[in-house]
Amino acid sequence: MRLMQDDQEMVFVREGETVRRVLGPDLEQAVDDDVRDVSRDLGTLWSEVVIRARSTDVDWSVPGQGNAVWVPTAEGQGHIVFEGVATVDPAVAAYGAPxxxxxxxxxxxxxxxxxxxxxxxxxxxxKATAAVVHGRPFVAYRTKTGALAIDLCEKVRTVVGTGGARAESVYSQEGTRRVALPNTRFVGEVPLRGAFATPSWSAPATVEADGRDAVLVIHNVDQPLADGRVTLLGARSAVLWGTEVDDYPATLPQRPGQRWLQKSQNALQSSRTLAGLARRAAGKLRGNQ
Structure with a gap:
């Protein structure tokens, strides 16, 4: 963290053990050196990482350690930067509770x-990173404003949607279809349970361990995967791009957005055709009159 003022990083000047704030030529003459002296204050600076529940605004402080660091920029001048490390352990982060x-x-x-x-x-x-930890989903991601957020309920980001599934990572094993999730880690032995559904059929699904990584397992399936949605623990569903052929690996099918665009273009062309037919019919009708 850097201290800023008016979109510029604050500048300090250091003379031996004395550190003073640089205020600019106008204020430098109006403010005494003792007022600008921040030497003692440097030892009392502190910072901590806080996590806040989006639905309740409940705050919890996260254990960590850090300090203020002097970063020289020119002879005798520099910036004060806060550096530190904090660890969020969702199992005990609420003062010992999950x-x-x-x-x-x-x-x-x-x-x-x-x-x-x-x-x-x-x-x-x-990129966003997902994990299944003792049966719970975790996704750390960057918000639209560039801030760090952690989704523990699949409300905004999902484990499968963040998992990096690819058509070439789909394979068959003992009556199941398995989809590797290379961006999802797996800790413990408790799987996430849910369902995979297409417009024509559905099947039970779990996210299980594949070494340190995770794998989506769609159970009791003896047919090729089609585009579908995975819903885990009744949470927000994630679109899974499946395949429409028996041979794996296979290329991805056309995505819904692409299909919608194609349908829109087809509809537009049909409307133009119908409009042309209507104009020709009207012309013949006028000619007959």
Whole structure:
């Protein structure tokens, strides 16, 4: 975390053990050096990571450690940056109790140098990562505003949808269809249970262990997979791109968005054809009159 002011990182000047805030030419003359001296305050700076349940606004502090670091930028000048590591363990994060099944947003609470607040913890880039931990779904993802959130109930992101399933990762085994989920880790022995459904048929489904990774298992299936939806624990369903042929691996079928576009284009062409027929019919009718 970096201290900012007016979209610029705050600048400090260091002389031996003394650190002063740089306020700009106008304020430098109006404010005494003692007021700008933050040397003692540096030892009292603190920050912590906080997670907040999206549906209830309940906050929990996350165990971690960190400190303020001097980052030199020029001779005698530099920035003050907070660095630290915090670990979210959903099994005990609520002061020893498991976190509720909710979407948890992350914040960094900071206090020192006259500043206080809890801005969102933001991340740069990175793909969502999923896990099944002792029978519970976990998905860490980047929100639309670039903040880190953790979905423990598959309300926004799903384990299967985040799992990175590919058509070439579908294979048959003992009357099941198995789909590798390379982006999903599996911890413990308790699977996630649910169902896989297409417009014409449905079957029980589980997310189970495949070494450290996870695999989606669709049970009692003796036919090729078609596009369908996976629903686990009654939570939000995830679209699974299946295949429409018996041989695996196979190419992905046309996606619903593509099919909708094609249908729209076909409908538009049909409407133009019908409009042309109507105009010709009207012309003949006028000619007969």
């Amino acid at each position: 976190l509720d099944g909710d979407v948890w947003d992350t914040f960094v609470r900071i206090n020192g140098l006259g500043f206080g607040g809890a801005p969102r913890l933001r991340i740069v880039g990175g």
